[in-house]
Every structure is written in C-alpha cells, then in structure tokens.
Amino acid sequence: MKTRAVFLVALLALLLSALPLVSAQDAITVTLGPVSQRVIDRDSLVCGANQSLQGFGFVNDEGQFEGFDIDVCRAVAAAILGDATKVEFRPLQAPERQAAMQSGEIDIMSRNTTMTLSRDSQWATTFGPITFYDGQGVIARAELGIDSIAGLDGGSICVQTGTTTELNITDYIEANSLSIELQVFADANATWEAYVQGRCDGFTTDKSGLAAYRSTAEDPGAHVILPETISKEPLAILTPQNDPQFAEVAAWTVYGLIQAEEFGITSANVAEFLPAEGEADDAYTARVTPAVARFLGQAGNQSGNYLGIANDYMVTVITQVGNYGEIYERNLVPIGLERAGTLNDLWTRGGLMYSPPFR
Numbered sequence: 001m002k003t004r005a006v007f008l009v010a011l012l013a014l015l016l017s018a019l020p021l022v023s024a025q026d027a028i029t030v031t032l033g034p035v036s037q038r039v040i041d042r043d044s045l046v047c048g049a050n051q052s053l054q055g056f057g058f059v060n061d062e063g064q065f066e067g068f069d070i071d072v073c074r075a076v077a078a079a080i081l082g083d084a085t086k087v088e089f090r091p092l093q094a095p096e097r098q099a100a101m102q103s104g105e106i107d108i109m110s111r112n113t114t115m116t117l118s119r120d121s122q123w124a125t126t127f128g129p130i131t132f133y134d135g136q137g138v139i140a141r142a143e144l145g146i147d148s149i150a151g152l153d154g155g156s157i158c159v160q161t162g163t164t165t166e167l168n169i170t171d172y173i174e175a176n177s178l179s180i181e182l183q184v185f186a187d188a189n190a191t192w193e194a195y196v197q198g199r200c201d202g203f204t205t206d207k208s209g210l211a212a213y214r215s216t217a218e219d220p221g222a223h224v225i226l227p228e229t230i231s232k233e234p235l236a237i238l239t240p241q242n243d244p245q246f247a248e249v250a251a252w253t254v255y256g257l258i259q260a261e262e263f264g265i266t267s268a269n270v271a272e273f274l275p276a277e278g279e280a281d282d283a284y285t286a287r288v289t290p291a292v293a294r295f296l297g298q299a300g301n302q303s304g305n306y307l308g309i310a311n312d313y314m315v316t317v318i319t320q321v322g323n324y325g326e327i328y329e330r331n332l333v334p335i336g337l338e339r340a341g342t343l344n345d346l347w348t349r350g351g352l353m354y355s356p357p358f359r
C-alpha cells in the first residue's frame with residue numbers, strides 16, 4: 001500500500017514537471033481565422049456600409065464615407081491593421097445585406113442593422129456588440145396636427161422593404177386595428193422622397209433614421225417625429241460566422257471604445273495614459289491604475305495578444321478614431337440625437353453602454 005502511494009506521488013511529480021509553467025507574461029499563440037488572414041493579406045478591411053444615412057453612413061461632399069457606423073469600421077481596421085484608413089467601404093442597400101454577408105464578399109458589416117434571431121441564425125453571421133440602441137418610430141407632416149400614430153388611421157405610410165421596419169409596422173397596424181396603407185419601396189432615399197413629395201402621410205424607420213432624414217429636409221420643423229417607439233432595434237456589427245477569432249477582434253474593439261470612454265481616455269489625452277520616458281512599470285501602473293495598464297497593453301500586461309493582434313491595439317484605435325463618446329459626439333449630435341439620459345449613454349450614467357472587463 002505504502003509503495004503504491006510513493007509511486008503515485010512520484011508519478012504526479014513527473015507529470016507536473018512535464019507541464020509548461022503558465023504565467024501572464026508567457027507568449028500567447030493565437031491562430032488567425034480566414035477573415036483575419038485575408039484582411040491582413042490584402043492590407044485592407046472590406047466593410048459593408050450604408051452610403052445614404054446622415055450621421056451613420058453616408059458619402060460626404062468630399063466623396064468620403066463618413067458616420068458613426070463608418071468610424072466603427074475604421075476602429076476595427078486600426079485594431080487589426082494598425083491604420084484606420086485601410087478600409088474599403090462596400091455600399092449596401094437594406095435588401096442586399098443578407099447576400100453580402102452570405103457570399104463572403106465583406107469582412108464586416110457596420111450598417112444600422114438590427115440584431116434579430118432570424119438574421120443571427122440565417123445570415124451565416126455572428127452579431128457583435130450592440131453599438132446603438134434604437135427603436136422604430138414614425139414621422140409625419142406637422143401640418144396634419146397629429147400627435148400619435150393612430151392619427152394616421154385612414155392614411156398611408158412610406159416604408160423601405162427588406163428591413164425590420166416593414167415587418168414591425170405591419171404588426172403594429174394589425175395589433176392596433178388601424179387602417180393604414182403601406183407604400184413599399186426598395187430604395188431608402190426613394191422612400192423618403194415619396195413621403196416628402198406627399199405620396200404618403202407618414203414615413204417610418206428607426207428613430208435614428210428619422211432624425212437623420214429630418215436633418216436633410218428643407219424645413220426640418222415641417223415634420224414631427226411621433227412619440228411612440230414601436231420596436232426594439234438594437235443595431236450591431238456583423239462578421240462572417242466562419243471566423244470566431246476575427247469576431248472577437250471586432251467585438252473587443254467595440255468594447256474597447258466603450259471602455260476607453262469609461263476610463264476617460266480620449267484621442268486627445270491617450271498619451272497621458274502611457275508610460276512616460278524612463279517611468280518604471282510599478283510607478284506607471286500605480287499612476288494610471290492596473291486596469292488601465294492592462295487595457296492599453298502596457299507594463300507587461302497582455303491585451304491584444306489574447307486576440308492575435310498588436311498588444312497595444314487600443315492605443316492605436318483611440319489615437320486614430322477616439323472613444324465611443326467622441327464617435328457619438330462627432331457624428332450623431334449634429335443630426336440632433338442627444339445622448340444624455342438615453343440607452344446609449346454609459347452604464348455609469350444610467351445607459352446600457354457597458355464593456356466586460358479587459359483582463
């Protein structure tokens with residue numbers, strides 16, 4: 001019995017000595033997935049985008065893509081390629097999104113796209129973190145003098161096909177026993193134009209989209225956004241389902257934007273959160289906090305290494321694109337989407353923007 005116990009202890013010791021010692025400092029090996037690999041090989045990220053939605057994704061007067069969703073793609077390019085300008089934008093109409101994702105012609109989609117069960121399961125995609133909490137609404141001409149969707153009973157609403165919008169408004173009309181005719185268009189701008197020209201009494205889309213379209217109207221005050229929010233429209237990024245490693249890169253870039261804002265790290269002050277010349281690791285860590293040192297991949301901490309990208313990738317992202325709040329401020333405040341007190345505020349201020357821990 002005793003000999004057997006000694007033998008077992010000896011065997012255990014042998015086995016343990018054969019195991020590599022794992023410490024936080026050890027190199028981490030990450031195998032790049034097919035999407036990451038092709039992005040690196042072509043040195044450019046192909047991003048499915050909107051080209052006609054003010055604030056979110058549109059082509060500006062200089063012919064450049066601009067907007068909140070556009071900046072999210074730029075942030076992912078900065079994370080994986082170290083350069084926020086290395087993005088090729090692929091404009092997509094709403095009904096083209098599923099095929100673009102399934103065919104593998106894009107690496108990522110960042111295009112006011114609502115996360116739903118059927119899309120998540122049927123589009124060969126992985127939805128990433130929610131970048132904007134939205135909900136559907138209806139806009140109508142102010143001269144009608146109505147203050148609710150029911151005021152459009154007997155009238156008509158213009159709506160774009162291939163969207164959750166069309167499905168939700170159909171449900172709403174039925175559930176509320178309204179008699180409202182839907183005029184359906186494939187193209188977003190054609191839908192808005194039809195409403196503006198008086199072919200419909202109202203126009204419906206995500207409330208963010210209503211703000212965007214109203215901002216382009218000749219007289220924005222001539223249109224009222226009705227108070228009801230008839231659906232949940234959590235807008236999120238999408239990546240191809242065949243590459244979980246790339247999905248993690250994209251997800252932890254979005255989380256990083258939110259976390260940077262929570263830490264108060266911006267494109268203007270990020271250098272202050274890096275080690276000063278000659279500053280010892282422990283002095284630096286004490287100055288910025290261990291959590292910030294980890295987040296920025298400094299002082300021997302692992303960060304991007306876990307994802308197979310540059311360890312200090314968030315330094316690059318914040319320097320080149322800014323944090324979530326900066327991206328919001330730059331793109332969405334100008335179209336009238338105030339943030340304070342909304343779901344899109346940081347969780348520390350009562351909103352839903354919340355990053356899991358970087359550790």
Ligand SMILES: N[C@@H](CCC(=O)N[C@@H](CS)C(=O)NCC(=O)O)C(=O)O
Binds near residue numbers: 160187188209
């Ligand atoms: N979030 C909804 C609606 C998305 C959507 O495509 N909305 C329209 C109106 S705001 C749009 O962006 N159209 C622009 C286009 O198709 O070019 C969805 O995912 O289906």
